[in-house]
Amino acid sequence: MQIILLSGGSGKRLWPLSNDVRSKQFIKFFKTEDGGHESMVQRMYNGIKRVIPDADITVATGKSQASSLMNQLGESVEICVEPARRDTFPAIALAAAFLKYVKNIDEEEAVVVCPVDPYVEDDYFEAIRRIGEAVIENGANITLMGIKPTYPSEKYGYIVPREDGTVESFKEKPDLEGAKALLQKNALWNGGVFGFKLGYMIGKTHEFIDYKDFTDLKARYDSLTKISIDYAVVEKEQNIRVISFDGDWMDVGTWKTLTDVMEEHSVGNVHFDDTCENTHVINEIDVPILAMGLKNVVVAASADGIIVADKNQSSYMKPYVDKIEGPVMYAEKSWGSYRVLDIEDAGMTVKVTLMPGHSMNYHSHERRDEIWTVIEGEGVAIVDGKNREVGIGDTIFLPKGCKHTIKATTLLKVMEVQVGTDIDVKDKIKHEL
Amino acid sequence: MQIILLSGGSGKRLWPLSNDVRSKQFIKFFKTEDGGHESMVQRMYNGIKRVIPDADITVATGKSQASSLMNQLGESVEICVEPARRDTFPAIALAAAFLKYVKNIDEEEAVVVCPVDPYVEDDYFEAIRRIGEAVIENGANITLMGIKPTYPSEKYGYIVPREDGTVESFKEKPDLEGAKALLQKNALWNGGVFGFKLGYMIGKTHEFIDYKDFTDLKARYDSLTKISIDYAVVEKEQNIRVISFDGDWMDVGTWKTLTDVMEEHSVGNVHFDDTCENTHVINEIDVPILAMGLKNVVVAASADGIIVADKNQSSYMKPYVDKIEGPVMYAEKSWGSYRVLDIEDAGMTVKVTLMPGHSMNYHSHERRDEIWTVIEGEGVAIVDGKNREVGIGDTIFLPKGCKHTIKATTLLKVMEVQVGTDIDVKDKIKHEL
Incomplete structure (x- = not known):
């Protein structure tokens, strides 16, 4: 079974923990059994791995999130990176093409797409497995997860099921009276989960988009129309079924809902x-x-x-x-993290943490010198092609224009003092090493 | 007229802005006319200077505050530093000895002692002037400031005046019924302000303490009994008068009272x-x-x-x-300020700001190397006796044991990365330059 986890969005509804580069799914709110904390994406990913061990997970995401995903899920996580921001249909089309043309997954295999951001328990992952099994067994083109509503909410889509599990109709975000009437008809909330055979979705994507293979689709991704899978596919599909889920499920998009589910x-x-x-x-x-x-x-x-x-x-x-304006002060990257400690007119101080074995890009700056001081660990600094082993207390002066990187042998922490005018994250030229 | 400003105390009632090294009177809460902010000690000092231009102000304080006082009031402020923590009588005795033996003030001159920490307006400073004038004119040994009570508070001392301005009795912190009864008798709160002729206090200090001059008293300060001026002098004095003050006066020792007076x-x-x-x-x-x-x-x-x-x-x-434990992260010093930006097991990063013309002590460390990077301004670094002019972007490596200081030519900001184990403020050996 293939799982496509949709990790999208960014925004400020959970400011100051979410921001332009850090989506809410990366914030570590949830207590783990070992006393640590995990994020929503870690919780979802690890939950699926635990409950459906034979599932292969691919995370479909934008390029701004790839680095954070590797930081939190490990380097080996399968990520399908969208080159631009489109809506869910292009994202799912790209991920489906990735599965078929890159991973060579059989077109008869079940694929379940699910969003990364509801708060759920293990029974949700079991429901995902049931949907994957149903895709193979029930003959429907699309199998949806219908969430048992707990109250007549105006903010969800409603699926009205027939007794045989097929779908009578959809209703997107009704008013309160409409929601109450829908509850009378045993309508279910649309959980944003879609199950289908890979071949079905590949067919749909070729119907809408003229492309050859994954590489070709990726190359023309920029030009795709922004459209959700609901509008592009689900609303038009007749052969559709719904499987009901009545466990805990919560949209934790605001501080109020998020704190409701914190242990x-x-x-x-x-x-x-x-x-x-x-x-x-x-x-x-x-x-x-x-x-x-x-x-x-x-x-x-x-x-x-x-x-x-x-x-x-x-x-x-x-x-x-x-x-509220201001630069991003903290970011998780595939190689570790950085945190801005101080900003002055002519300088900025940043703490860089590199995970063992990782290095930053080999790069140079046009408008600033940098001074590195190693404050923890060991590594190798490369400056204009020359290697130098460094440890705690070592300083490396990096004048404007010099090419530089540092590779962590152990966990490595470096205090980086940037000195120059017009200091800007864009003042960075990448080089081949 | 001589004013002795008592700047004592430290504590955590206004945590996290007050702490072991920063008393509440140094926090900049109050808006100034030019749109900046000033602290309680600045407000009090500048208010006295403005309203009583001919007054000479001496600040009596502990050694931990001398540096902050110079930072906020300027290098030229007259400070009488208590070598140890005693109570108000030793502090006033030392300040009186300073006025007589160091400043050669005439024994007939009026001295008014006042605490630095009530929130007051200009009429308070005018009342201080009236007390100074009364000291010369009214023939009493001590003239107190009696604050018109606004409510029957249990937390103040009460002065019961006679109609002629002499004092009938004192009552320290009565219960609520007692306070109400005292208000019926037109009792006044004790504002902690004492006026007297310098010679009177010099006489009292010699009565209690066997000393020769200021230097001698300072040398034996450690051994003095902790006693307040109320117990040591005021309660025993028969020839005492009170001058009533009914302007704004507020003890701003808690967040609630402080925010009440913030504009x-x-x-x-x-x-x-x-x-x-x-x-x-x-x-x-x-x-x-x-x-x-x-x-x-x-x-x-x-x-x-x-x-x-x-x-x-x-x-x-x-x-x-x-x-809540933790090191002090920010401190104002006579030469500028420092702020801890980051703490790691084997290192600490501190931002040091030096005011023009100032330098830190010439010192060395036994257990840490330091790396300085100038991030603003110009100055002269002295390392093991050698001078070096430095500006933005310059780094100076200071290995364990080396003697070092830096003198600011302009306003100078230095990022100091400390590297070593057991980093501690006590690891500092001062040297003669």
Whole structure:
């Protein structure tokens, strides 16, 4: 069975932990059994691996997320990178082409596409397996996951099933009265999960898009129409069935819904007094947070900023966050992470963490010198072609124009002081090593 | 007229902005006319200078505060440093000895002692001038400032005046019924302000303490009994008068009282939504804080930590703050300031800011190397006796044991990466230059 995990989106609804480069699925909110924390994408990926061990997972994502995915899921994760931002149909078409033309998956094999961002338990992964099995057995072209609704919500799509499991109709985001009427008809929420045989989707993609193979489709990806799979395929398909899922399923797109599913009231260095109620504090920075006498409040602190909000009010953050400008202060990359510690007119100080065996790109800058000081671990610095072994306390001066990289032998931490005017992430020229 | 400003205390009631090395009077809460912010000590010092231009001010303080005082009030401020922590009588005795034996002030001159930490307006400084004048005119040995009480508080001392301005009795911290009864008798709160002729206090100090001159008293300061001036002198004095002050006067020792007197709802990079009520945010760090839907909340963020508290609840912070451990992350010094940006097992990164013309002590370390990178300004580094002019982008390697300092020609900012084990502020040996 093939799973295509859709890891899309980015945005600021969970600011300051989500931002332009860090989608909510990468934030480590959830407690693991070993006492650590995992992100939504780790939870989803590991859950599928655990419950459906024979499933092959491919993550379909944009290029801005590939690095974070490798950081969190490991280098060996199969990623199908969309060269541009389109909607779910182009993304699924590309992933399907990847499975057929690159991985040589048989067209009779079941594929289940699912979003990465609902909060679910293991029974959800079992439902995914049932959908994969149903794809082979039930003869339908598309098998959907219908979520048993818990209340008449206006924000989901509704699937009205017949008794035999086929689908009578769809209704996207009804009003409250409409939602109530749909619940009377045993309608199910559309969980965004689609099961089909690989050949079916390959056929659909060739119907819509004139392409030869994966490489060809990728090359013309830029020019594809933005359209969701619901509009492009599902709404037009007659031979469609739905499998009902009534376990825990929650859209955790806001601080309020997210904190509802957190097992702990805090993550990170956090202290509460005895009078806090229904208050959650997520602290990603080094200094302690003390919360006293708060009711229904969420506090979140990251290198980018701090929000302190009444949980209900936090849903209305977008216009306020849009006004807050500033560079991205923290990012996870395939090779490790970086964090901006200080910004001055003529300089910036960045802490770079490299995972063992990894290195950054070989690159140079036109408008800044850099001074590296190794503060943890060992590695090899390469400056204008010359190798030099470095360890704690070693400094490397990198004048404007010099080509440089550093490779981590062990976990390596480097304090990088950038000095120059017009310091900008775009001032970076990559070179072949 | 001589003013002795008592700048004492330290503590955590305004954590994370106050801490073991930074007393509340140094936090810049108050808006100035030019749009900047000033601290309580700056407000008090500048207010006295403005309203009583002919007053000479001496700040009596502990050695831990001398550096911060010079940073905030300028190098030329007259400071009488207590070599150890005693109570107000030894502090005033030392300051009086300083005025007589070092400054050669006439024993007939009026001295007014006042605490640095009430929140007051200009009429308070005028009342101080009236007390200084009364000291000369009224023939009393001590003239107190009596604050017109606004409510029957249990936390102040009460002075019961006679109609002629002499004092009938004192009552320290009565219970609520007692306070109400005292208000009926037109009792005044004790504002902690004492006026006297210099010779009177010199006489009292010689009565209690066997010393020759300022240097002698300072040398034996360690051995003095801890006693307040109220117990040592005021309570025993018969010839005492009180002058009533009924302007604004407020003890701003807690987040609740402090935010009551702040003119603005925020200091620093702060954003509010439209639904916050009676909420104050003080942000001393670089990243933005967004507050949404909060009622009666105070948020304060510094390099040491973040508090988010219901204003009433914040008064009970002490036991929680006591549990929070960590090094001091930010300090103002006579020469500038330092801020810890990052702490690792084998290293620490500190941003050092030196004011023009200033330098740090000439010193060495036993257990750490340091790497300096100049990120702003120009200066002269001295390493093992050798001078070197440095500017932006220059790095200086300071191995263990080397003697070093840097002198700022202009405002100078240096990123200091410390590398070594057991990094500790105590690992510092001072040398003569």
